[in-house]
Amino acid sequence: MEVDLNQPISQLIRAARRERKLSQYTLARELATVSGRPTVTRDLVARWERGHQIPRLGTRRWLSVVLQVPQERLDQAAAAARRRNRLGHAVVTDNAPATPGPARRAQGTPALLPVFRSRVQAGILAATLLNPDRSFSLTELAEHSGSSLASVDKENKLLEKAGILTSRREGTIRLMRASGDGPLARPLAELLRLTYGVPQIIGEEFGCVRGVVRILVGGVWADRFAGIPGPAPESIELLVSLQPGVAADEQALHIAARRAEQRLKRPVSFSLAAPERGLDGLQIPRQRPGHPVVEIAPIPPRQAPLTSGVGLNGHDVVLQLVRAGHLDLVGGPAANGQPFLDLAAKHISSAERLAEVSPDSAFLLLAKSAQLIGAGLLARQGLRPALSAPEQVVGTVVAAQFGHQFSQIELLRQRAKELDMPTSRDSHILPSEAKTYLGTVRTLLAAAREVAGKLALFH
Known part of the structure; x- marks a missing residue:
């Protein structure tokens, strides 16, 4: 199998699985059998292939056996995924800057919100403050921020001393979450929501629209997200692709855009990709040549998308x-x-x-x-x-x-x-x-x- 050295592990797993003609269920069953871990499920495989989770080192050893891919190749792909992943479910998919200068290193100043001293710190705060009802392990925060466990642990301790985060233990695992008591939590959360919150908010709102399968973001926000310094984005431009055969629900799409505008406090415009072409090779309207495009995965609700309503006096x-x-x-x-x-x-x-x-x-x-x-x-x-x-x-x-x-x-x-x-x-x-x-x-x-x-x- 020919591989791209910059290919993230999500794409590598999917390509290798298809080459071996395995379904996600079959791959999960074979992994559970050879590793002796019944926790390997089809849902876990799906999360790997969507790029929502990166298999750990021990799991990659068994993936190497089942998929017949050298472990070194899987490790390279995992590293590539961490480099490309940012907060939420967003990945720079096209035309990223060729030279990763200081602003693009994980430890460098984040171009999207340069008030923070590092991307590690911004990544931890974005994950925790934008999801105050969730607790995160150090491994999850390392994946969010694209950094090492040691760096994440160091930042967590500083943030906990400042009263911004709080921690608890479940066995040997330390879990971190936002502290709702400190005076800094609300203003910090607002800053992060308007910058790093774009992937999560766009993914959530458009994930409620039936048939949405992929979303691309371009413009100034994508530049800052990819690490190109410059002014803050004034608007968010999207290109949305629907599942083939699903008719566009214009009302639901406009509601999603309007709710996203309210949450992000800036205009959100979208265009629909032709169903037969999807997003491949398409440009976002007004997207400048040679500038990055960021892919966001829709985040569906745990229940069916909400489509009906009642009149509310409130x-x-x-x-x-x-x-x-x-x-x-x-x-x-x-x-x-x-x-x-x-x-x-x-x-x-x-x-x-x-x-x-x-x-x-x-x-x-x-x-x-x-x-x-x-x-x-x-x-x-x-x-x-x-x-x-x-x-x-x-x-x-x-x-x-x-x-x-x-x-x-x-x-x-x-x-x-x-x-x-x-x-x-x-x-x-x-x-x-x-x-x-x-x-x-x-x-x-x-x-x-x-x-x-x-x-x-x-x-």
């Missing part, structure tokens, strides 16, 4: 809070309210068992359940409270959107706050109160499940 309230920075627009897997509602149901079941023996504990579980219900309805619309949002934002928004019944969310939160003062005469809940609140929250959950099925992404 639209203006939501829009006001989005503009004030108290609500963030989110997409992809984060635009999924089901996990919130499922966890609320578990809390309600636990509260039922505690209502008689420990009514205070039962009530706190119910108050948390109500917040989860509200957060689930927001997530279903692609909304999430900002890091610096007031505590009452969830209850306020949901009550404005869905009526007086959901004002109970804020009332329960306020009552729970009273329990934080053990010396207050209102700091205890009677068993009869706990049972009453139990019925209230159950009703809220049932209403939320009914409403959630009718919601679309907010735009």
